[in-house]
Amino acid sequence: MSPRKILIITNRVPFPLKDGGNLAMNAMIEGYARAGWQVYLLAMNTSRHYLKQEQLKKLFTHLYAFEWVDVDNNLKMMDMLKNYLFSSKPEHARRFYTEEFRDKLKDVLKAFNPDVVQVESVYLSTYMPIIKKHSYAITILRMHNVEYQIWQGVKKRTRRNMLKRIYLTSLTERIRDFEREAWKEYDLLLPITEKDAYLVTRLEEITNIIVAPFGIDVTKIKETHSSEKWVGYHIGAMDWMPNRHGMHWFLNKAWPRIHKAAPNFEFYFAGRNMPEDFKHLNIPGVHCLNEVASADDFIADKKILIVPIMSSGGIRVKILEAMAAGKIVITTTNGIKGIDAKPGEHFLLARKPEDFARWVKWCLDNKAAAEAMAERAHDLVREKYEYRKVINHVIEEVEAMLSAHKH
Numbered sequence: 001m002s003p004r005k006i007l008i009i010t011n012r013v014p015f016p017l018k019d020g021g022n023l024a025m026n027a028m029i030e031g032y033a034r035a036g037w038q039v040y041l042l043a044m045n046t047s048r049h050y051l052k053q054e055q056l057k058k059l060f061t062h063l064y065a066f067e068w069v070d071v072d073n074n075l076k077m078m079d080m081l082k083n084y085l086f087s088s089k090p091e092h093a094r095r096f097y098t099e100e101f102r103d104k105l106k107d108v109l110k111a112f113n114p115d116v117v118q119v120e121s122v123y124l125s126t127y128m129p130i131i132k133k134h135s136y137a138i139t140i141l142r143m144h145n146v147e148y149q150i151w152q153g154v155k156k157r158t159r160r161n162m163l164k165r166i167y168l169t170s171l172t173e174r175i176r177d178f179e180r181e182a183w184k185e186y187d188l189l190l191p192i193t194e195k196d197a198y199l200v201t202r203l204e205e206i207t208n209i210i211v212a213p214f215g216i217d218v219t220k221i222k223e224t225h226s227s228e229k230w231v232g233y234h235i236g237a238m239d240w241m242p243n244r245h246g247m248h249w250f251l252n253k254a255w256p257r258i259h260k261a262a263p264n265f266e267f268y269f270a271g272r273n274m275p276e277d278f279k280h281l282n283i284p285g286v287h288c289l290n291e292v293a294s295a296d297d298f299i300a301d302k303k304i305l306i307v308p309i310m311s312s313g314g315i316r317v318k319i320l321e322a323m324a325a326g327k328i329v330i331t332t333t334n335g336i337k338g339i340d341a342k343p344g345e346h347f348l349l350a351r352k353p354e355d356f357a358r359w360v361k362w363c364l365d366n367k368a369a370a371e372a373m374a375e376r377a378h379d380l381v382r383e384k385y386e387y388r389k390v391i392n393h394v395i396e397e398v399e400a401m402l403s404a405h406k407h
Contacts (some may be wrong), residue, residue: 020317031391125182153311193338215387250308257357
């Protein structure tokens with residue numbers, strides 16, 4: 001029997017493996033490849049996450065094929081204004097639609113003839129007419145987030161700038177409508193969390209849906225204990241709005257309370273596309289390291305992960321990785337969303353600025369209890385989020401759909 005063939009389409013090249021989106025896409029790519037499938041990766045090499053040709057040629061060489069198309073997805077004020085005035089679709093979908101990528105996709109579909117096409121961003125659903133016209137493949141949407149929820153959160157926190165709030169209200173509504181229509185176009189939806197799956201089924205009559213949480217290759221997680229310092233850290237792409245807004249909130253609202261409660265406690269944060277105002281901070285105890293060469297090295301000697309996310313969907317991969325490595329996690333309700341962990345047993349829940357201060361002080365004063373909690377979180381991740389279990393469950397369902405598809 002010839003191996004199954006899957007075409008995976010991404011709205012950026014899933015590299016480097018430093019942020020949740022890239023890690024989640026790579027986990028799927030590697031899962032199918034290790035299961036013996038022929039994996040054809042077709043990616044957008046976007047201007048906002050651009051990789052040079054020499055670097056691209058060295059990536060994903062073990063796959064059946066890897067190709068990319070350069071796409072300019074920079075925000076342009078005039079295009080945003082035209083979209084706002086004359087289009088019912090969100091600006092995000094427009095920015096990811098190009099004739100060059102459409103034509104390349106058509107050629108790949110004809111030449112490769114995949115059994116399955118998996119789309120890694122709802123904004124790429126604008127290409128569904130091409131996929132359906134030029135293939136008989138089963139179509140899958142990998143849902144990293146319910147996107148409109150993110151923008152709904154951003155809108156709620158935008159109170160002073162009235163024009164911006166009007167724009168965000170329109171954008172949120174258009175993303176919501178676009179998403180709901182897109183969900184109905186696919187044969188199978190793969191949300192990352194139970195809550196996202198519940199929301200989909202509450203809004204639309206969709207039955208072909210499987211929760212496929214981000215899976216971790218636990219053999220690659222470094223567990224370090226003896227060399228760890230009891231300091232806080234955060235790492236994440238700062239061009240992702242929830243990360244940027246969350247860090248602003250944390251530094252302005254929570255850090256002064258933490259510094260007062262624990263004057264010697266230090267906090268380090270790093271990430272790609274660090275805003276200029278963060279780079280030039282002068283706050284006692286706070287260290288901005290910009291983009292680091294190695295996320296593993298940055299994390300290795302730090303004990304407490306702090307994730308002050310205030311709006312998001314999906315799942316925070318860095319939290320799972322931290323738990324697997326035996327770190328202590330302090331985060332918000334939105335930060336822990338999608339992870340089956342209990343506050344006080346696996347992590348520390350901070351709803352308000354003073355909660356962050358209280359939990360940091362508790363960790364420093366109760367190290368043995370904090371270590372025990374981190375160990376329980378470590379066991380939870382290895383039991384429920386091991387990537388082989390996740391991908392095997394998905395492949396079993398897809399294989400059943402392919403068998404039914406034949407008949």
